[in-house]
Amino acid sequence: MNKVAALIILSMLGSFSIAEERIIAVEGSGVVEAVPDLIRIGYNVFSLSKNDPSEAKAKVDEISSLSVQSLLKLGIAEKDITSSSLNIETAEDYNDNGNALIIGHLVRRNIDIVIRDVSLYGEVIQALVDSHVSEIDSIKPDVSNYEELKREALANAAQSAKSNAEFLAKQFGAELDKVHQIGKQNTRRQYSLEEIVVTGSKRRASNIKSTQYEFKPGNVKVSSEIYVEFQLK
Template structure:
């Protein structure tokens, strides 16, 4: 696991005391203290890079028939085989979820004539979660061999991002503290205390990547589909308000 510390969103706010208006109501003691304080309003972020331990992929079956019943029956038969192949490849039933089911009429269009119904098209898609990435390529191959003819995309993620997020938080805090010290020194001050700290951002799963290229490159031949998870970047953004004194 590699941890990166970077500073972002350079922001510096120096607030000095000002005389209140004659008729203005006197501020509360806490507010008055902050009003007279010199502060630094800064932001920073921390990143950590980790290997994914989970993948999500959507695949399915599209069939056609002269009638709606014929299209759906053919689809059900092939989809049953696809799901069975997934289970045989080691994918648990709880990690297989139907994500799309459609039945649409198909028409032929001719100039100056009303559309002519020529049949129906049925599609059924499932989204699967793979917790052992070594099984992913074999699972894809198994579904294609069983009749799947649609593969829409793959995304990689983390089952539990807590450790990666905490590492990014530590990196973000170190970057923020270093920036506060730098600005305080550059302006002839020293950091007195941290007044407030807020967090934004966090783990975001990588968007699905199309698998059309992969299918085209190998044509789903005998070799197992190569799937590389690469690395995920987990980022935490923070901002802090520091009081500084001379």
């Protein structure tokens, strides 16, 4: 037998082996919930001046300092309060003809904080409001052990994939063999704010119940999806 014929036969045998290989492909998902142990808040302070940007800067500096002082009094650590550089830009508006008009100078400072005692959340929000900050544009409950939760969610997703594959194979009278291929993995972190209702004391004068609404961070959800291919026996 010459070398060419031998190569052809080996190629054919390889093709038969691949054709006989039975594969089942499944997806698995896993979710882990955790109570947040920290909260990230982003807020900004801005001021507009028609003629003198230094006036707007002074106002921004005043409110920024007041807000930071209030946060420090509540126990927020200095290392957990960070600020971007001060931004000064030209503010524009448009007239009825759609032409841009310069209306002044806008000075802005963005500040980010991390609350490591989540029980302070309500007081922190109130302190920022009392300091007259311009916007609170980001509130994110978070966890310090995210990597650990991510691995736990991934393990749950792997177990889910195996369970799905075993169930599906059983429907066709087959059994799982070894893993053929592990495909894409995807992990997401989800957070929310839950609203809780706290009923206040009765107003003696009017005999009407006073109801307060407070907000607290909801659980952080870490979800993972995985794609797995198994060989069948």
